[in-house]
Amino acid sequence: MIKYFINIVAGAISLMKGLFVTFKNLFSKAVTVQYPTQKLQMTERYRGLVDLRIEKCIKCYMCVKICPTACLALAHKETAEKKKEFVYFKYNMELCCFCGLCDQVCPTQAIYLNQIYEIAVYGRDKLRDIDLLNTEKYGEWAHPTVK
Ligand code: SF4
Ligand code: SF4
Incomplete structure (x- = not known):
């Protein structure tokens, strides 16, 4: 019985951790771009053509x-x-x-x-x-x- 409640609490903590990461990233600046309409500038040391x-x-x-x-x-x-x-x-x-x-x-x-x-x-x-x-x-x- 105790194990049953421990599992519920552990599940709730795990869920909160996941939601925290989701909310943290929801309002942060995106690191991706809308390729191909948006394109990144490569670094100076990039080896292109x-x-x-x-x-x-x-x-x-x-x-x-x-x-x-x-x-x-x-x-x-x-x-x-x-x-x-x-x-x-x-x-x-x-x-x-x-x-x-x-x-x-x-x-x-x-x-x-x-x-x-x-x-x-x-x-x-x-x-x-x-x-x-x-x-x-x-x-x-x-x-x-x-x-
Ligand atoms: S041209 Fe020759 S030396 Fe220059 S990057 Fe290409 S393979 Fe290397
Ligand atoms: S031939 Fe021209 S490009 Fe090639 S190494 Fe000499 S100076 Fe540089």
Whole structure:
């Protein structure tokens, strides 16, 4: 008989504990967002898509050499004034493992991983031969930040 009443009290305490957590969170600020209408800004160290600050690149090929999956392709030519000019700088996202080694090794912080995280596409061809010299390359993937 005593055990019966102990169980009732224990159940009531347990219920109160649960309700306390519910009420505590009912009036606190939500930590979730209404995706996809609301989107979060990724942190600075987030590893999104490989991107390039074109004017900073000195064509040293360090990023190309260190890339473990060979997804970067760079070529340049020298002008009559002995200046290096890009021929192409391409990125194959299909092979990229987002390790960030290219970012780490770049002596001028020209290459980096941006904050874009919605990278699903309908065709694999969109992942290959991304022209890093095209400033609009990620236009359709970029999205406004909702704070
Ligand atoms: S993040 Fe890694 S795999 Fe991707 S391009 Fe850079 S070095 Fe290569
Ligand atoms: S490591 Fe940096 S500076 Fe060198 S080629 Fe790559 S992006 Fe350009």
